[in-house]
Amino acid sequence: MSKREGMVYVTTAEERIIHWLLAGSCLFALITGLGLMFHSWYIIPTMLGGYYATKWMHIFSGVVFALSLIAASAIWWKEVKFVPDDAKWIMQAGGYLWDTKDLPPCGMYNAGQKLFFWFVFVFGIIIVATGIIMWNPLPYPVVMARWAYMLHAMSVFVVASFFIVHLYLGTIGNPGTVQIMFHGWATRAYCTMHKGRWLAEKEGKTEAEAEA
């Protein structure tokens, strides 16, 4: 990572790779899952080489999703804890729906992103746990297995809906954001606006280090 003029290095390579694995496996599992759930969308399994292949692709992308969810939780655990300022951010919907004046400066992630993390974390665990049951439901009590199928679909509804919000706000909704996922760099102005507290802490630390 070489320095870039007027830019701030926001995410590490590990974070970006894990985020791509999480996002890619989630999206691929969603596409294959929809192909298996809606018979009218036979175009998906047909393009992927048939229903049997699609079943295995769904299972494998689920395994990748589970592993990257564990890794993502480990690297973001400290960043996604709620702070008192998050309540103010939520009350003003982050300034996305109406004009607001005194939005508190955010840390690495704003309250909406934290909320998205916790939804993916909780419902992701349900999806993975029920998915493991669905992979081979025969050893489990039948009532438990039946609930697993239902909860799997319910959790996908929640995660998939939030995923679209996340996708919109991370790309065209917030110009300058998506590059953080690709190469990790954002403009200083972007960081001041979106990650003010994080930037201040980061640079304060750098100054302290420089002094030492």
Place this chain on the structure above:
Amino acid sequence: MAEYIKYIDLTKCTGCRACQVACKQWNDLPAETTQFTGSLQNPGDLTYNTWTLIRFDELGSGKDIKWIMRHDACMHCDWAACIKACPSPGALVKTETGAVIHQSEFCIGCKACIIACPFDIPRYSVKDDKIAKCTLCYDRITNGMKPACVTSCNTGCLDFGPKTAMIEKAHTRALATGGTVYPNNPNYETHVLYVLPADVKPLEISHMNPNPKMPATVLWWKHLFKPFTLIGVGGVAGLALLHYMLRGPHLVEEEKKEGGEADV
């Protein structure tokens, strides 16, 4: 083609298991190594290669003992839970005869049907990664023959015929013997009907669901959360587009200044 029903009169079953043998023979299913477990029932359960089975129960005690021999196989539900749960089109099919058949070439071995079935009928093979079950001898009945099991039955326990005739026969027989017709749920019709002997309830018979119906979890899964996924994803995508059109992208302060007011 008309709808058919398989009729099973438990007062007449002697447990000879000719139906089990005939089923194996017609469907070309290999024999299995079994173990004696102290019961007439053999093998112990339905398997991938055993699509019908005489289940054996000894009810009561002392001098008041009843033996129940029950021909168990797919009930061929009208509103079949297995088909509703199945992700692969064509793997499980409701035919015009009323028979629910599996087509192995389309089965992907996901096992969802096994969990959804209210009668615990489909059986899975790890080797083939597919399920199998009774087809009501769809290949025979569409060619004017009765199912293999019915043909082999020598006591009149099993019968097969047009739907209305078999319903009438079951209720007439139940009236004559003081027994009951099973299942007796107008909301969950099957293409197999039992006549149970007097004083024997479905609850007392092993592996018999006293209240067969479409599992509620299957309905929530397929009728609620399945469409919800599309409504959720599509609705949120629509709202995001609307947000982009009405409020525009959330620009960083410096970029906003560069633009300035537009000439009107």
